[in-house]
Amino acid sequence: MADVHHEVEILLIEDSLEDAELTIRVLKEQNLANRLVWLKNGAAGLDFLFGRGAYAGRGVAEAPRLVLLDLNLPKISGLEVLQQLKADPRTRKIPVVVLSSSTQDKDILRTYDLGVNSYVSKPVHFEEFAAVVTQMGLYWMLINKPPKES
Amino acid sequence: MVEECDSDLRRVNLQLQQRVAELTQQLDAAAKDLESFSYSVSHDLRAPLRAIDNFSSILHKEYGDKLDEEGRRLIAVVRKNAGRMGMLIKDILAFAHAGDRELILADINLEALARDVLEELQPSFAGRQVNVQLHELPHIRGDTAAIRKVLLNLLANAIKFTRPRELAQIEIRAAVTGNESICAVRDNGVGFEPEYGHRLFGIFQRLHDAEEFEGTGVGLGIVKRIIDKHGGRVWAEGSPGAGATFYFSLPIANT
Numbered sequence: 001m002a003d004v005h006h007e008v009e010i011l012l013i014e015d016s017l018e019d020a021e022l023t024i025r026v027l028k029e030q031n032l033a034n035r036l037v038w039l040k041n042g043a044a045g046l047d048f049l050f051g052r053g054a055y056a057g058r059g060v061a062e063a064p065r066l067v068l069l070d071l072n073l074p075k076i077s078g079l080e081v082l083q084q085l086k087a088d089p090r091t092r093k094i095p096v097v098v099l100s101s102s103t104q105d106k107d108i109l110r111t112y113d114l115g116v117n118s119y120v121s122k123p124v125h126f127e128e129f130a131a132v133v134t135q136m137g138l139y140w141m142l143i144n145k146p147p148k149e150s
Numbered sequence: 151m152v153e154e155c156d157s158d159l160r161r162v163n164l165q166l167q168q169r170v171a172e173l174t175q176q177l178d179a180a181a182k183d184l185e186s187f188s189y190s191v192s193h194d195l196r197a198p199l200r201a202i203d204n205f206s207s208i209l210h211k212e213y214g215d216k217l218d219e220e221g222r223r224l225i226a227v228v229r230k231n232a233g234r235m236g237m238l239i240k241d242i243l244a245f246a247h248a249g250d251r252e253l254i255l256a257d258i259n260l261e262a263l264a265r266d267v268l269e270e271l272q273p274s275f276a277g278r279q280v281n282v283q284l285h286e287l288p289h290i291r292g293d294t295a296a297i298r299k300v301l302l303n304l305l306a307n308a309i310k311f312t313r314p315r316e317l318a319q320i321e322i323r324a325a326v327t328g329n330e331s332i333c334a335v336r337d338n339g340v341g342f343e344p345e346y347g348h349r350l351f352g353i354f355q356r357l358h359d360a361e362e363f364e365g366t367g368v369g370l371g372i373v374k375r376i377i378d379k380h381g382g383r384v385w386a387e388g389s390p391g392a393g394a395t396f397y398f399s400l401p402i403a404n405t
Contacts, residue, residue: 018197018204018205019200022204101196101197101200102193103193103243104193122200124196124200124203124236124239125200125203125204125233126204126207
């Protein structure tokens with residue numbers, strides 16, 4: 001059992017300190033945050049994923065198993081991050097879940113147009129928030145089957 | 151002389167038309183601004199509210215046993231109000247949403263729609279004695295989803311404000327007079343003071359204690375917005391302790 005989560009690696013791109021703390025807290029309770037990286041803006045997220053800038057030398061192939069992406073980010077928006085990830089054949093297969101406060105249809109539609117794997121709107125209240133993040137985390141880390149590189 | 155007058159009139163007329171077109175454009179722009187404002191306000195308010203609600207809940211869950219009774223009461227006050235603010239934000243969005251799309255007019259069987267809404271509301275009065283009298287209702291012309299929302303709000307109110315009654319009586323009836331259909335929802339609930347009746351349809355206006363009857367006061371605001379959009383009227387009659395009747399009218403299309 002101990003090794004089940006060994007390969008878990010989640011990249012959380014979220015600018016709100018509070019939302020990040022809450023998300024990590026819930027994932028931790030499920031033992032899903034052992035190898036989680038948290039970055040606070042879209043530019044840093046792209047650098048990490050493409051092995052550039054502060055992450056030069058990091059291989060693009062060392063992809064996280066899941067990207068949790070906020071939409072409203074400083075510098076480079078979540079939509080742009082999503083667009084660049086899905087446009088590049090090397091990063092296209094990484095599952096991206098948008099975690100956003102927005103419930104606006106046009107935001108949801110845009111992310112699906114860009115190829116998002118899932119859209120989750122962040123609930124306001126405690127019990128719901130914990131339940132949603134738990135289910136989302138368990139599904140993507142334990143139930144979903146990612147493609148294998150051949 | 152007559153021709154001069156004529157051309158003057160035409161010029162003034164043209165100027166007026168231009169002015170109306172300009173004003174309409176400004177009004178449209180203002181309405182759009184207001185809509186995007188209410189969306190962004192409610193979304194931007196969610197993030198800090200999420201922090202307040204979640205961290206106070208964590209405080210309660212993980213440190214509750216280290217606090218005395220007064221400390222725990224204070225946290226409960228914070229959490230209760232965070233909940234209330236969440237409701238308000240949700241309702242601001244619902245109100246903004248109620249008027250932001252074009253109506254799709256169709257023939258509506260009001261009676262079938264009312265039955266459907268009552269069925270949906272059934273769980274909200276489970277275990278209570280509620281007698282609903284649904285009279286014969288006419289077919290009307292309106293936007294089905296919007297009119298459904300009107301009935302849902304009016305009937306939910308009737309159910310809510312009859313809660314203190316041992317036997318709640320709710321009556322739905324309608325009449326067709328000349329050029330309009332009028333629908334009435336009557337209850338034997340707590341009623342209201344007629345001098346405040348005009349405030350009922352204002353958004354976030356409440357005539358009762360939040361402790362006594364939950365809600366933010368957005369429901370009748372939504373009802374009015376929808377009926378206004380249909381070109382109809384809303385009004386209410388009631389007195390304290392003697393129940394209330396809410397009316398809405400819809401114009402009958404002369405086709």
